Amino acid sequence: MRAWLATLGVVAQIAFRNLFASRLKTIIVGGIIFFGGLLVVAGNSLLDSVVASMSRSVIGSVAGHIQVYNAKSKDTLEVMGRMMMGDPDLSQLDDFAKVRASLLKVENVKSVVPMGISGALVTSGNTIDLALEKLRNAVNARRDAKTDGERAQAELQVASEKGHVRQIVSVLQGDLKNAKAVLDERTIDPADGAAVNRAASDAFWQDFDKEPFEALEFLENRIASQAADADLLFLNYIGTDFQAFQKSFDRMKIVEGTMVPAGKRGFLFAKHVYEEQLKLKAARRLDQIKEGTENEGETIATDPDLKRMVRENVSQVREILLQLDAAKTVDFRAKLQRELASQETDVGKLLAAFFQTDDHNFRGRHDFFYKELAPSLELYRVRIGDVLTIKAFTRSGYVQSVNVPVYGTFEFQGLEKSTLAGALNLMDMVSFRELYGFMSGEKLAEIQALQKAAGAHDVSRENAEAELFGSKATDAPAAKAPRRIEATTTPGVAPVMHDLGESLGGKLQREEARSRVFPSDEVERGVVLNAAVILKNPKKIKETIVAIEAQGKQDGLTLKAIDWQAAAGLIGQFVNVIRIVLYVAILIIFLIALVIINNALVMATLERVKEIGTLRAIGAQRRFILAMLVVESIVVGFIFGGLGAGLGVLLVTVVGKIGIPAKSDVWFFFFSGPRLYPFIGTSNIVAAFAIVLLVSAFSSFYPAWIAMRVTPRQAMQEEE
Amino acid sequence: MKAIVSVREAVKNYILGNVVVPALRGVTLDVVEGDFLAIAGPSGSGKTTLLNLIGCVDTPTSGTVEVAGKDTRQLSERELTDLRLHTIGFIFQSFNLVSVLTVFQNIELPLLLQRKLNGPERAQRVAALLERVGLREYGAHRPSELSGGQRQRVAIARALVTRPQLVLADEPTANLDSVTGAHILDLMRELNRTEKTTFIFSTHDQSVMAHANAVVRLADGKLVDRVTPAQAAAETGLPA
Ligand SMILES: Nc1ncnc2c1ncn2[C@@H]1O[C@H](COP(=O)(O)OP(=O)(O)OP(=O)(O)O)[C@@H](O)[C@H]1O
Ligand SMILES: [Mg+2]
Numbered sequence: 036m037r038a039w040l041a042t043l044g045v046v047a048q049i050a051f052r053n054l055f056a057s058r059l060k061t062i063i064v065g066g067i068i069f070f071g072g073l074l075v076v077a078g079n080s081l082l083d084s085v086v087a088s089m090s091r092s093v094i095g096s097v098a099g100h101i102q103v104y105n106a107k108s109k110d111t112l113e114v115m116g117r118m119m120m121g122d123p124d125l126s127q128l129d130d131f132a133k134v135r136a137s138l139l140k141v142e143n144v145k146s147v148v149p150m151g152i153s154g155a156l157v158t159s160g161n162t163i164d165l166a167l168e169k170l171r172n173a174v175n176a177r178r179d180a181k182t183d184g185e186r187a188q189a190e191l192q193v194a195s196e197k198g199h200v201r202q203i204v205s206v207l208q209g210d211l212k213n214a215k216a217v218l219d220e221r222t223i224d225p226a227d228g229a230a231v232n233r234a235a236s237d238a239f240w241q242d243f244d245k246e247p248f249e250a251l252e253f254l255e256n257r258i259a260s261q262a263a264d265a266d267l268l269f270l271n272y273i274g275t276d277f278q279a280f281q282k283s284f285d286r287m288k289i290v291e292g293t294m295v296p297a298g299k300r301g302f303l304f305a306k307h308v309y310e311e312q313l314k315l316k317a318a319r320r321l322d323q324i325k326e327g328t329e330n331e332g333e334t335i336a337t338d339p340d341l342k343r344m345v346r347e348n349v350s351q352v353r354e355i356l357l358q359l360d361a362a363k364t365v366d367f368r369a370k371l372q373r374e375l376a377s378q379e380t381d382v383g384k385l386l387a388a389f390f391q392t393d394d395h396n397f398r399g400r401h402d403f404f405y406k407e408l409a410p411s412l413e414l415y416r417v418r419i420g421d422v423l424t425i426k427a428f429t430r431s432g433y434v435q436s437v438n439v440p441v442y443g444t445f446e447f448q449g450l451e452k453s454t455l456a457g458a459l460n461l462m463d464m465v466s467f468r469e470l471y472g473f474m475s476g477e478k479l480a481e482i483q484a485l486q487k488a489a490g491a492h493d494v495s496r497e498n499a500e501a502e503l504f505g506s507k508a509t510d511a512p513a514a515k516a517p518r519r520i521e522a523t524t525t526p527g528v529a530p531v532m533h534d535l536g537e538s539l540g541g542k543l544q545r546e547e548a549r550s551r552v553f554p555s556d557e558v559e560r561g562v563v564l565n566a567a568v569i570l571k572n573p574k575k576i577k578e579t580i581v582a583i584e585a586q587g588k589q590d591g592l593t594l595k596a597i598d599w600q601a602a603a604g605l606i607g608q609f610v611n612v613i614r615i616v617l618y619v620a621i622l623i624i625f626l627i628a629l630v631i632i633n634n635a636l637v638m639a640t641l642e643r644v645k646e647i648g649t650l651r652a653i654g655a656q657r658r659f660i661l662a663m664l665v666v667e668s669i670v671v672g673f674i675f676g677g678l679g680a681g682l683g684v685l686l687v688t689v690v691g692k693i694g695i696p697a698k699s700d701v702w703f704f705f706f707s708g709p710r711l712y713p714f715i716g717t718s719n720i721v722a723a724f725a726i727v728l729l730v731s732a733f734s735s736f737y738p739a740w741i742a743m744r745v746t747p748r749q750a751m752q753e754e755e
Numbered sequence: 756m757k758a759i760v761s762v763r764e765a766v767k768n769y770i771l772g773n774v775v776v777p778a779l780r781g782v783t784l785d786v787v788e789g790d791f792l793a794i795a796g797p798s799g800s801g802k803t804t805l806l807n808l809i810g811c812v813d814t815p816t817s818g819t820v821e822v823a824g825k826d827t828r829q830l831s832e833r834e835l836t837d838l839r840l841h842t843i844g845f846i847f848q849s850f851n852l853v854s855v856l857t858v859f860q861n862i863e864l865p866l867l868l869q870r871k872l873n874g875p876e877r878a879q880r881v882a883a884l885l886e887r888v889g890l891r892e893y894g895a896h897r898p899s900e901l902s903g904g905q906r907q908r909v910a911i912a913r914a915l916v917t918r919p920q921l922v923l924a925d926e927p928t929a930n931l932d933s934v935t936g937a938h939i940l941d942l943m944r945e946l947n948r949t950e951k952t953t954f955i956f957s958t959h960d961q962s963v964m965a966h967a968n969a970v971v972r973l974a975d976g977k978l979v980d981r982v983t984p985a986q987a988a989a990e991t992g993l994p995a
Contacts, residue, residue: 041869042867042870044867045863045864045867046858048856049853052856055855056854056855572911644852645851646853646854648851649847649853650853650864651836652810652851653839653840653845653913653914654837654849654863654865654868654869655840655868656836657832659868746812747812747836750845750847751807751812751847751848751925
């Protein structure tokens with residue numbers, strides 16, 4: 036044994052000395068292995084850190100540790116990163132209370148949040164529609180005025196709203212002129228042009244009060260369609276139990292407004308959606324330019340994105356112009372003339388000049404905008420307190436509409452800037468079920484009442500839905516002052532926007548939307564599509580998934596449980612993709628390393644044929660030669676791989692202290708905050724060594740084979 | 756006296772492509788223990804080939820070679836290696852020291868391969884041999900720091916460190932000048948006497964042959980005769 040160790044000693048000694056003797060080879064081989072070790076440790080640690088922080092993002096913002104849904108579903112559940120493609124085909128879980136009871140029997144389950152995810156295409160506040168709605172309401176008020184005082188006030192209101200509509204029409208007229216200048220005249224419908232010209236004429240407005248409703252109809256039918264400035268906006272939402280959601284996802288915080296109270300219908304906008312999609316575009320761009328110049332160290336002069344935003348603000352002042360009635364026009368003109376020291380009278384041109392910002396004047400203009408102009412503008416297309424009317428085609432094909440008051444906006448701590456974490460809005464479970472086409476207790480009662488009234492015993496569920504919801508969809512009643520914003524889940528289907536007068540039904544519905552309180556039972560006992568499960572011990576996801584499915588079977592439920600990564604869909608896959616890319620990169624690097632190391636070792640072995648022959652001649656067995664080469668490779672592998680891994684550890688540790696800043700909103704999500712603090716996983720160090728050893732071993736195979744074939748006779752051969 | 760090497764009708768053919776090159780054409784030779792034998796012959800006569808057969812570095816195409824009582828054709832590659840390690844010492848024409856090891860380590864190397872002695876025992880034996888070959892001060896030197904003659908002395912020490920029964924040397928003086936060569940032969944001869952080690956060496960050199968007990972002459976792969984050094988010298992007309 037001692038002698039055996041001594042032999043190993045001599046093997047090691049020869050190996051070490053050989054490494055020194057052929058320094059160049061050692062440095063080449065060692066350098067590659069060093070780099071490989073560094074890459075494996077640093078790359079994997081970084082990736083693991085991203086996975087860990089991303090898991091926090093996904094788990095903390097919607098998925099929970101585990102998502103549960105009906106195993107009979109045709110599609111798989113994806114709670115994140117879904118596109119506009121429509122809802123996956125999921126079977127419902129009929130009774131949430133039962134599901135929850137079953138889940139809570141599983142030991143590791145801490146809490147369960149009911150969910151359903153869907154989306155609707157919403158057309159939001161078209162400025163001319165709103166202006167016309169206001170005008171119609173003012174005209175109605177004048178008609179219905181009972182006292183002189185009321186009538187005088189209504190008269191003033193009508194005059195003001197007329198002014199705003201005229202303003203919009205004149206903007207349209209300007210558009211038309213511009214269009215004629217650039218487009219072939221034949222492409223413009225002459226009837227449209229004539230309508231705009233008529234609406235812009237003094238005669239039209241002088242006659243307005245004679246037949247106000249006729250005039251309004253003309254404006255609504257012939258003009259409003261031409262002034263469509265509203266974008267379609269797709270809202271993804273989770274139907275859930277707000278209180279359970281907030282408790283389980285404790286990073287959630289309300290930014291504006293309030294939480295939706297228990298048992299009420301309500302909608303919370305994700306702050307990011309609210310800013311990104313509902314804010315006045317000019318204002319949003321000012322925010323982004325400010326963010327870019329102040330927080331990201333960019334300049335308008337050099338950054339093409341900022342430059343583009345300035346350009347868009349200059350060319351897209353129409354959005355603001357349409358909001359200006361006569362009084363505001365005068366006000367804006369005066370303020371802008373003063374600010375810009377300009378004689379220009381056209382507010383459009385003044386605004387364009389105002390938005391022509393550079394790095395020097397941007398801050399001043401930004402502040403001026405928010406201080407002087409913004410108070411007169413609707414900064415958001417939907418305000419907190421408005422009632423959203425969301426229309427959806429239920430699964431049986433009927434249009435269903437639900438009124439939900441917007442209570443506020445929310446975001447997740449640390450994920451404020453992430454588009455991904457901020458893509459899902461929240462809706463109460465009852466409204467969600469109705470939109471999705473499930474019966475709520477309320478609706479069932481209505482259907483029963485309907486059946487009684489009609490004396491119909493054979494009204495099937497589908498027919499009942501048709502009778503009840505089909506009709507409802509077409510006479511969408513409207514509210515006045517909180518505005519109503521309509522939505523439909525079917526892209527391309529124009530929402531019904533007529534009959535904007537406040538009807539009694541609408542009023543009732545709005546009132547009901549605000550005040551009706553559901554019994555908690557109704558939220559609990561109803562249908563859900565999926566449920567988020569929060570665990571006591573998040574490390575045991577795999578075991579808990581098995582336990583949940585087993586428990587479900589026992590309780591007669593067909594539960595399918597998936598981990599957060601699977602639930603995150605494409606986003607979850609993203610990490611795997613990066614991992615594959617990293618592994619492929621490592622593989623390629625090591626394949627190249629293999630070839631280079633192999634070559635270097637072959638050269639070195641050929642140079643040592645005589646030495647090896649001598650060793651063989653004086654009595655060294657082949658395995659001794661093999662051991663010698665292997666030890667050489669391993670020594671190089673360990674020393675240089677170790678140094679590389681060590682540097683990797685050092686690097687990751689140092690970077691872990693400083694943090695890697697998130698460059699764009701996606702990275703906020705992956706980093707679960709503004710910075711990623713990478714950490715070292717021991718498994719990565721082990722992996723680094725394993726790979727290094729493997730590469731060392733593989734790359735010595737061929738040289739070792741050559742060395743083993745050296746005969747003692749070669750010791751006697753004289754070099755030529 | 757007992758024959759330590761016994762070669763019977765040994766034939767060795769090398770195959771070069773599809774040409775058979777006969778290197779030995781039936782050589783019979785006995786070498787007794789304690790002999791100090793020179794193998795002489797012109798270039799290409801088969802000296803190296805014969806030494807390789809005796810040294811278990813190669814096996815005969817036909818005929819037998821017995822070394823220390825073992826028929827080398829019956830042995831596996833592993834057993835041949837063991838036979839070399841324990842029974843034979845090698846001295847090479849170009850010394851063949853391991854350049855990355857010190858003089859001491861080079862000499863110690865066969866002992867390490869043998870795994871018989873412990874550290875102190877090895878050190879003692881190496882030191883004694885270093886003393887013997889006159890390199891007491893050079894243990895820590897690298898071979899590259901030594902002269903040719905010194906290197907060959909290290910090689911002799913390495914060949915003898917396992918106390919082999921047989922030491923083979925293929926033209927041990929070919930890379931040395933004649934004076935140094937003579938010194939090396941003197942040393943070998945002395946070790947032959949004191950340690951009773953059998954030496955077989957090949958050479959072209961008459962003055963080297965003069966040190967031998969006997970000279971075996973080869974020509975064209977055949978053993979011509981076995982003569983005394985004086986006879987060998989006389990035939991070529993050179994002084995012994
Ligand atoms: N590996 C080999 N392959 C083919 N032929 C060989 C090989 N080794 C030796 N020979 C041939 O065998 C014959 C004997 O060679 P050997 O080396 O034994 O001669 P030698 O007496 O040692 O010559 P020298 O004095 O030049 O060393 C020569 O003809 C030689 O060409
Ligand atoms: Mg020869």
